[in-house]
Amino acid sequence: xxxxxxxxxxxxxxxxxxxxxxxALKLLFTEQLKSWQQLSSAYTALTNIKTKSFxxxxxxxxxxxxxxxxxxxxxxxxxxxxxxxxxxLCIKNLPAEQLxxxxxxxxxxxxxxxxxxxxxxxxSSFLHQQQQLKKNFEAxxxxxxxxxxxYSVIYNGPLCGASAPDHLHFQAGSKKFLPVxxxxxxxxNESGKIIYEDGLxxxxxxxxxxxxxxxxxxxxxxxxxxxxxxxxDVYKSFNNNEDEPLFNLVSFYDEAGWTIIIFLRSxxxxxxxxxxDDQKLLVSPAAIDLxxxxxxxxxxxxxxxxxxxxxxxxxxxxxxxxxxxLLIEKLKKEFI
Numbered sequence: 001x002x003x004x005x006x007x008x009x010x011x012x013x014x015x016x017x018x019x020x021x022x023x024a025l026k027l028l029f030t031e032q033l034k035s036w037q038q039l040s041s042a043y044t045a046l047t048n049i050k051t052k053s054f055x056x057x058x059x060x061x062x063x064x065x066x067x068x069x070x071x072x073x074x075x076x077x078x079x080x081x082x083x084x085x086x087x088x089l090c091i092k093n094l095p096a097e098q099l100x101x102x103x104x105x106x107x108x109x110x111x112x113x114x115x116x117x118x119x120x121x122x123x124s125s126f127l128h129q130q131q132q133l134k135k136n137f138e139a140x141x142x143x144x145x146x147x148x149x150x151y152s153v154i155y156n157g158p159l160c161g162a163s164a165p166d167h168l169h170f171q172a173g174s175k176k177f178l179p180v181x182x183x184x185x186x187x188x189n190e191s192g193k194i195i196y197e198d199g200l201x202x203x204x205x206x207x208x209x210x211x212x213x214x215x216x217x218x219x220x221x222x223x224x225x226x227x228x229x230x231x232x233d234v235y236k237s238f239n240n241n242e243d244e245p246l247f248n249l250v251s252f253y254d255e256a257g258w259t260i261i262i263f264l265r266s267x268x269x270x271x272x273x274x275x276x277d278d279q280k281l282l283v284s285p286a287a288i289d290l291x292x293x294x295x296x297x298x299x300x301x302x303x304x305x306x307x308x309x310x311x312x313x314x315x316x317x318x319x320x321x322x323x324x325x326l327l328i329e330k331l332k333k334e335f336i
């Protein structure tokens with residue numbers, strides 16, 4: 001696709017021919033740091049942010065004070081607010097300095113100017129279309145494999161943290177930056193139940209007493225896609241929203257195949273987000289937060305954060321214990 005926003009050179013073209021988009025993104029990142037002052041300033045600021053860590057039950061959470069994420073965390077995502085603003089992911093509205101890499105004439109990789117990861121990208125659809133995963137799950141698998149040399153892929157549902165629910169997009173970030181990527185096998189062993197397993201697929205449910213997680217592991221793209229679709233349809237019967245059932249997703253790929261981590265949700269934002277007193281917390285959990293890097297754009301919220309509050313927030317936005325157990329039973333019947 002010919003587009004003035006597409007950046008390419010011989011090295012990038014060579015990486016793309018080898019389906020090594022991870023290396024291509026490294027080159028894009030280096031180039032944009034040199035040519036885009038806003039991005040360079042954002043990454044300089046990222047190196048100086050405050051962080052602190054907690055262990056909650058059997059998983060780790062890092063809290064990040066990141067004031068550059070204020071706009072995203074506080075984004076109004078109701079239909080009237082969306083209609084009243086220009087879409088910031090449409091190519092015609094991108095900053096003049098922002099360039100990207102074409103992915104299969106369907107998506108454009110863009111450096112995220114409000115980073116959380118050490119290297120953070122938005123993967124935006126060329127078309128302005130609704131954030132919806134079922135029709136685009138195969139794209140997640142393809143993207144995850146093609147950037148796997150350096151990055152993992154995340155997805156936020158339209159009612160679960162996506163700041164542009166009107167424009168299909170994913171994110172990619174530095175591999176193993178999210179604690180859940182290291183924690184997931186231990187969580188499965190200590191807090192998980194196998195829903196279905198054969199030689200090509202392991203499908204598990206995990207309740208770590210704070211989050212409710214569905215886990216797919218497979219090296220077979222078609223089986224994984226078919227299994228996700230079956231899960232999606234069952235889950236939607238428990239979670240009747242107009243757009244799609246509530247969840248966030250983290251996906252990574254290695255020599256064993258794909259690992260797909262799905263956080264099941266009961267709501268978008270915790271009650272503390274809407275408070276107007278000293279109990280208010282400007283925290284809006286999405287895939288990165290539930291994956292173990294909790295973002296606080298206000299320093300006073302960062303200072304307040306402790307393991308009890310984090311657990312409270314995660315429990316509040318996660319699927320209930322009762323619904324989770326009913327879902328597991330229905331999924332077991334579906335996968336027999």
